[in-house]
Amino acid sequence: TLRSVLTEEETFTVLQNISDSNSFVAASLWCFEEMTMAAATFAKRLIGSRSSSTTATSVARAFCSSTTPITATMFPGDGIGPEIAESVKQVFTTAGVPINWEEHYVSAEIDPRTQSFLTWESLESVRRNKVGLKGPMATPIGKGHRSLNLTLRKELNLYANVRPCYSLPGYKTRYDDVNLITIRENTEGEYSGLEHQVVRGVVESLKIITRQASLRVAEYAFHYAKTHGRERVSAIHKANIMQKTDGLFLKCCREVAEKYPEITYEEVVIDNCCMMLVKNPALFDVLVMPNLYGDIISDLCAGLVGGLGLTPSCNIGEDGVALAEAVHGSAPDIAGKNLANPTALLLSGVMMLRHLKLNEQAEQIHSAIINTIAEGKYRTADLGGSSTTTDFTKAILTHSSIFLPSSMKSFSPKEKLVTAFMGGFTSQLVKEISIEECVKEAGCYASNVVLQRFGCI
């Protein structure tokens, strides 16, 4: 492991060795993990003469965290889960996201400490890392254990489910102007699971609304609206019929609304909301709702923009825990066939990055995904195309010429070449500059093998 800063020649020798290996991804990973410190310092030295310190720090930040890299838990899940998780890891590495993944899988037998198939270690890891990414999990059928989603929800105290729904440019559905966020209370309401049979043929089910939970989710909704620059929050309810329960929810929302005078607050009855959503979804901005309505409305909105295969979501828990997840199913019929659409998990990963305040990388990955879908050449089967998962991921990586931090666009060709090698960027970037000039300037540091690897000769 290279811990000290290398000289220029030594660095390039190592790079030559890397280029001999077959796997490009492995090379860039190696580059990234092992060389980050060295690469950053090297790049700093290269550019230190001509640019300000901010550029240097942004370069350092782009390739590694000058602080320790962030550990995040990943649950790849079942079915198509592992394939799309792989895709996410590739894209994140190429973008230079400083995350180390801790992978956990669902075990085959029930862990008595959690009463479900999720082990205590997995839950502890999420509690420790505070962030996680979860793929689709299939709950095994049987009795004597809690469902996996329920376990996660109760153990991690995930109280809000955030789902942004926006029309993807380039993927045409019947609705073009959707841009809204649904925030759903995730712990109580109609899903408390408290039912009983009163007498034969008569069943009662309890719907619970508490002040504490409603205040919590309302606070999060307004906080989210403020930090993401949203102007309107609408509370969805049926308080004309369920006066005390939804009435309490509304009271809590009103209290929180008073603390945020710059955000418009309105209350909409759910029948009006449903109708307005299907007629004119541009009317809504942020929606906050109790559990059952939230379930239905968030799925309705997902249907408006193209289905569950494109929808990201993030569960927020107490103590700042954020678990981003892909809400679609595990699709066992296409598992292992490289046909799955990784967009939902990728967009959820972007949400996770924004929660971690890595906004620059989040924005870059987001634009790469949007541009790939908008281009239309590479689309998986559920969007009407015929690409495989790996093709789609490669297409996103190709669009990652914009993964270059903006501060580096002013670098000289030699600096770009060096940083490209160090960051494992794709050939797209290298093609932008005349490779011959580069080689001349760099004094033949780059070997022919490297040039071949980057498709330049």
Place this chain on the structure above:
Amino acid sequence: MSRRSLTLLKNLARNSNASCIQTRSVTYMPRPGDGSPRAVTLIPGDGIGPLVTNAVEQVMEAMHAPIYFEKYDVQGEMSRVPAEVMESIRKNKVCLKGGLKTPVGGGVSSLNVQLRKELDLFASLVNCFNLPGLPTRHENVDIVVIRENTEGEYAGLEHEVVPGVVESLKVITKFCSERIAKYAFEYAYLNNRKKVTAVHKANIMKLADGLFLESCREVAKKYPGITYNEIIVDNCCMQLVAKPEQFDVMVTPNLYGNLVANTAAGIAGGTGVMPGGNVGADHAVFEQGASAGNVGKDSIVRKNKANPVALLLSSAMMLRHLQFPSFADRLETAVKKVISEGKCRTKDLGGQSTTQEVVDAVIAKLE
């Protein structure tokens, strides 16, 4: 309880005509102008209610339809429906009403729900279909939503356990689930519908919606010619927005029915044009189909731009119920012609006309 089911069975047995709503038996067809006109209770309601019921009255007069209205003024803020109104409805058996506004979060329980409970109007029908000439995002929509109307989440049983914790009871009984399932399948059978879909959330509410599904499955076995399937409510909403052609008749408990009916009405053209009614064993109350917007905003009331089409089509349903099919056909054809021409449309359909203009156009098209 057994007495009621006996009456229901008698009604079902007597139902030989292809009428879409359960009716009392009639021994002869009243010819136009023959016999005394039928009395129908009319409740104008709040907001746009008076506007649109006025529209219906005008059209009925222009058609010389053999019905006359007994008007009663009921406001949404009243705590109970006045006794005289209930008397009149029980006497006439048929009522036409505009929307009654329920104050949000106040102590007053909804009068709409009260009416349904007292008259035992257990089925709410909303017929959502694409009107020719009205452009919408979805084509080929023809959905009938049959919604259980008395129990479920709207039982109104709420209480505060401790300060800050409120409980609401959702009640599902086998009796009500069975009769709504029977109604739905009988409706599908008599109207040549091929498919009945039950909407539920039984993966979460296992006992409550599980009971509902059990009743539906039992009734489905007696109608082998009709396809029956089940769909979870969030998936249902997604499918409605993406592929509404796959649905035909949908039977749902109370709350989901509300959402599904409003969504289906929205995709088919808006709640301003969808007819519907609440039907019980002995009485029927017709109103605008889906419940969104049936009171409307003050700006619509002031400018007289309410859409009367929904109530007009509902009154056509009412005419069929009263065994006046020729009048019902005339009214429906006229309304559909006005819509397809596209010259006279109110604001929610994208036009600029007032209510009165639409009414005049319909009267002009009556032939």
